[in-house]
Amino acid sequence: MTRRRLLLEDALLPSGWAQGVVLEIESGWIRAVQPGGSPEGCERVPGIALPGMPNLHSHTFQRAMAGLAEIRGPGEDSFWTWRNVMYGFLGRLTPEDVQAVAAQAMVEMLEGGFTALTEFHYLHHDPAGRPYDNPAEMGARVAAAAGETGIGLTLLPVLYTYGGFGAQPATSGQARFLHGVDGYARLLEASAAAIAPLEDPALGMAPHSLRAVAPEGLRAMLDIRSEGPVHIHVAEQMREVEDCLAWSGQRPVAWLLSHTPVDPRWCLVHATHMDPSEVEGLARTGAVAGLCPITEANLGDGVFEAPAFLAAGGRFGVGSDSNVEIAAPGELRMLEYSQRLARRGRNLLASAPGASTGRSLYESALAGGAQAAGRRIGRIEPGHRADLVVLDRTHPSLALAEGDGWLDTLTFSAGPAAVDTVIVGGRSVVTGGRHHRREEIAGRYRAAMAGLAG
Structure with missing residues (x-):
């Protein structure tokens, strides 16, 4: 002791x-x-x-491609063209590479003011899409990196089954991500073993997105495990909103709230494009909005409806996502600055007249990040x-x-x-x-x- x-x-x-x-x-x-x-x-x-800041959303392997997607393409660049660059890059990563990259990202997180990481982990298989002998080989590499750097870890193995809304077939670039529900159950079991040697680890679940997991898969996944955090990418891009409307007649956050028991276990990552009813509805659930302002700016995602969400009692935390830049105060600064640019005002996220914007941001992100991590941290x-x-x-x-x-x-x-x-x-x-x-x-x-x- x-x-x-x-x-x-x-x-x-x-x-x-x-x-x-x-x-x-x-x-x-x-x-x-x-x-x-x-x-x-x-x-x-x-x-x-x-109190150390929790990082509630990261893909550590993407640290290796930071700065490599900043060359203008022949057409209009967007999140979707960036995603193609990412697919091409990750095809070469070995388990040893993933551990080396994750450790570097974690060192930068710790030096940048993050003391805990919630890793949204979807790189599972070999470059041909074949499972490793250990289904959690890649997750075990992330856990090993956490062990050697000392950062606290919540591991979120990701369920990724399809390539688009309506159970569209996955593309070749997504082959390393894919699982059915039975395979995902085995992945969760192996992931629990992978993080067991760490001090105070946590395990959660992550349906990648409504694009990548069909309704029946989402329901089956939630039946596997009744405890721990549940995170999902949602409403990051307007094309995603339009595709969800075409598929279901509802916007992504509205669909999720009306078809899924969203509660304080949940973290809705990005949730950038919500209408007023979705903003109010998400706030009422007690779930956390997982904001990644530096990555969202880098990818041209858009600006989160922060003032309305906070006025409705919403909770948020911040994450480094693509790890193009890793800095806890930088995420908070970009969150406030994005609101200032969109609304042409200042100190928009201070909790009350006379309140410090820095403290308001910091304490809110501590509470939301700790909740999303499912650990007793942040105080x-x-x-x-x-x-x-x-x-x-x-x-x-x-x-x-x-x-x-x-x-x-x-x-x-x-x-x-x-x-x-x-x-x-x-x-x-x-x-x-x-x-x-x-x-x-x-x-x-x-x-x-x-x-x-x-």
């Missing part, structure tokens, strides 16, 4: 900012939080301690994992900041450069802004990229 007793100079607790906080940690869990407690026997942690509070991000108070951008101003400056100015120390499950994994295994993992990543280029 490992114990640590930390003295935090300043910390963001559920009750607000506190100084001189003694944190007692046992086997990775916070056992006691004592503002103004006795510093005797404590390790001093200088700086500004925040410096007894009974939660000891996941902390500690800012360097000597960073120049923080010179005039104090209290909520630290979060405003982190979000809108300093970004990950202000991150000094990261602790996950009570263990320090980043010090001085650098992951402890950064060079080793980056070397393996570079070797994998060289092999892919050869």
Whole structure:
């Protein structure tokens, strides 16, 4: 049993900012939080301690193609042309490559202020679409990367059966993703074994999208497992909305809400294109909207209806999705900036007049991300994992900041450069802004990229 007793100079607790906080940690869990407690026997942690941010949506393998889809094509580029580039790229990835890429992405997540990852994992088979001997071979590689980097993990094996609405046949580019419901049940069982060696892992399910899973498959999948998170891509693109209307007569979120028992277990990823009734309906379910603002901007998806959703009591978290850029404060900044550009205003997502936009965004994303991960994270509070991000108070951008101003400056100015120390499950994994295994993992990543280029 490992114990640590930390003295935090300043910390963001559920009750607000506190100084001189003694944190007692046992086997990775916070056992006691004592503002103004006795510093005797404590390790001093200088700086500004925040609850670690959960990353609620990622495809780690896509880190390997970041920056490779920015060449203009002969026609109009879109999400759909980007997807074709992605299909071509992933055809070369081996299990060893997937582990090397996932580890690199996770190092960047930890250095960028994320302490937990919910991995939406749909790359299952070999390049010809044949299952590996271990159905969860690729998921086991993601779990191994989490183990070596120290990030907390919720693994979401993905059910992907068809190529489009109405059970259209899958394309050759989707061959590595495909399962029927029986195969998916075996995948879940193998995935549970793959994550078992990790500390405090979680397992959920993910129907890829309404394009990729037919109604009967969705119902059968939900019967397999009655606990844990359920995530789904929905309403990311207008073409998806139009195709869903043609197939069912309903928009994607409306169809999901009227045919599926969406509740707080669920995370609807993107949900970019909703009409007012869908916004209200999703908020009422207590499900989380999984927003990935940097990726959504990169792909030209559109702008989420954040003000209306929050006014209706909606919950959200943020994720790094395609991992074209990995930064927790960057996702929050892009979320607010997208609203400012669309609505030509400022501080649109602050919780109330006089409220800090940075703190409003940060605390909302903590709560939504923790809910979507299905883990007790996102709070410096007894009974939660000891996941902390500690800012360097000597960073120049923080010179005039104090209290909520630290979060405003982190979000809108300093970004990950202000991150000094990261602790996950009570263990320090980043010090001085650098992951402890950064060079080793980056070397393996570079070797994998060289092999892919050869």
